[in-house]
Amino acid sequence: MTSPIWHPFTQHGLGEPIPLVTRAEGAALYTAEGDRIIDAISSWWVTTHGHADPRIMAAIAGQAGKLDQVVFAGWTHEPAETLAAGLVAMMPDPLAYVFFSDSGSTSVEVALKMALGFWANRNAARHRIVVMEHSYHGDTIGAMSVGARGVFNQAYQPLLFDVATIPFPEPGREQATLDALEAHCREAPAAFIVEPLILGAGGMKTYTPALLAEMRAICARRGVLFIADEVMTAWGRTGSLLACDQAGVVPDILCLSKGLTGGAVPLAVTLATGPIFEAHLSDDRARMFFHSSSYTANPIACAAAAANLAIWREEPVLARVADLGRRQQVRLDMLAGNPKVANARRLGTIAAFEIEGAAGYLSSVAPRLMGFARERGVLLRPLGNTVYVMPPYCTDDDDLDAIYAMLGEFLSSE
Numbered sequence: 001m002t003s004p005i006w007h008p009f010t011q012h013g014l015g016e017p018i019p020l021v022t023r024a025e026g027a028a029l030y031t032a033e034g035d036r037i038i039d040a041i042s043s044w045w046v047t048t049h050g051h052a053d054p055r056i057m058a059a060i061a062g063q064a065g066k067l068d069q070v071v072f073a074g075w076t077h078e079p080a081e082t083l084a085a086g087l088v089a090m091m092p093d094p095l096a097y098v099f100f101s102d103s104g105s106t107s108v109e110v111a112l113k114m115a116l117g118f119w120a121n122r123n124a125a126r127h128r129i130v131v132m133e134h135s136y137h138g139d140t141i142g143a144m145s146v147g148a149r150g151v152f153n154q155a156y157q158p159l160l161f162d163v164a165t166i167p168f169p170e171p172g173r174e175q176a177t178l179d180a181l182e183a184h185c186r187e188a189p190a191a192f193i194v195e196p197l198i199l200g201a202g203g204m205k206t207y208t209p210a211l212l213a214e215m216r217a218i219c220a221r222r223g224v225l226f227i228a229d230e231v232m233t234a235w236g237r238t239g240s241l242l243a244c245d246q247a248g249v250v251p252d253i254l255c256l257s258k259g260l261t262g263g264a265v266p267l268a269v270t271l272a273t274g275p276i277f278e279a280h281l282s283d284d285r286a287r288m289f290f291h292s293s294s295y296t297a298n299p300i301a302c303a304a305a306a307a308n309l310a311i312w313r314e315e316p317v318l319a320r321v322a323d324l325g326r327r328q329q330v331r332l333d334m335l336a337g338n339p340k341v342a343n344a345r346r347l348g349t350i351a352a353f354e355i356e357g358a359a360g361y362l363s364s365v366a367p368r369l370m371g372f373a374r375e376r377g378v379l380l381r382p383l384g385n386t387v388y389v390m391p392p393y394c395t396d397d398d399d400l401d402a403i404y405a406m407l408g409e410f411l412s413s414e
């Protein structure tokens with residue numbers, strides 16, 4: 001029987017296999033056919049500690065026995081209160097308010113609406129958003145509008161809103177990026193949104209903490225709201241709790257999702273500073289923040305995230321992350337000797353390189369490598385000719401060896 005399911009980012013016309021997964025634990029997925037698959041991309045960047053973390057699973061089960069769901073407009077519940085207090089305590093100081101949503105994309109939509117509302121409620125005509133070239137912020141219309149234009153959103157381009165784009169700071173060309181930001185900020189835009197230190201879907205492109213700090217300083221000096229999209233980079237992915245921590249910067253608005261629940265269930269938050277909350281504070285209902293979704297702050301998802309925060313408080317997560325980074329680096333260094341490997345780089349737990357001679361997102365090397373990996377028990381999803389390894393923090397040496405041996409074998413077979 002063929003399935004009625006329409007999968008995301010899948011060309012069903014190619015008839016590629018769609019394995020049936022029945023169980024996950026630690027660094028691996030298990031299929032109905034009995035195969036163990038190493039999850040080398042943390043199930044699309046969400047799984048942090050490992051699959052089915054016992055503390056997070058227990059929190060979900062416990063909460064499911066108490067309160068499943070309640071409207072969050074005008075009502076509250078203990079898992080949301082615990083989580084919000086925990087987030088404010090854990091995140092940098094001025095980020096004192098927590099708004100809940102369900103995915104990275106919606107956390108970005110909320111961030112953009114907060115920034116626009118901030119200016120609208122001050123009667124300032126500031127609507128323009130400044131973005132960085134090659135950025136990715138999600139697949140809803142607003143999130144696509146502030147992201148890179150390409151084959152992924154060509155059909156929708158007539159509806160995407162205009163933004164001001166600064167060039168990606170390629171090594172040696174950083175000043176052009178700063179100059180462009182400075183120039184756009186002089187035109188009084190509403191906000192600048194950026195992925196700190198590494199552009200994920202844009203090809204795992206990295207830039208320095210010093211540059212992030214300079215961009216933050218320009219926005220502060222020009223009174224432009226600084227939105228950090230840490231949907232991928234937070235929760236230890238880049239080696240620190242937030243990527244912003246490495247630059248010593250604090251955004252006005254912060255987007256978190258993916259690893260917020262350890263990757264177990266969907267949840268997102270957008271954190272804001274006092275002035276952004278206060279711009280919406282009034283005895284006039286017309287100035288409230290007009291945003292909600294049916295499952296805002298779902299109690300079961302909040303309980304999972306609260307358990308993740310407890311893990312962060314009580315376990316040496318950053319030490320695990322540093323160790324995984326070092327163990328990836330050794331293997332990446334060995335692979336980098338291969339002439340087909342270009343621009344090998346690593347940030348925290350993320351290792352990446354380009355395959356020489358293959359180009360573009362639709363380049364055929366990506367599906368070939370994906371299939372090659374799947375047949376050898378590894379889940380990998382290259383971004384065109386950019387290959388990256390982003391495993392859960394519990395991944396052991398045997399699994400890392402298997403991932404990198406498979407990559408070496410593929411490169412020799414090309």
Ligand SMILES: *Cc1c(COP(=O)(O)O)cnc(C)c1O
Nearest residue numbers: 103104105136137138200231232
């Ligand atoms: C994945 C991602 C998003 C979108 O998150 P979804 O949960 O897939 O909607 C937004 N921003 C960044 C930086 C991401 O990596």
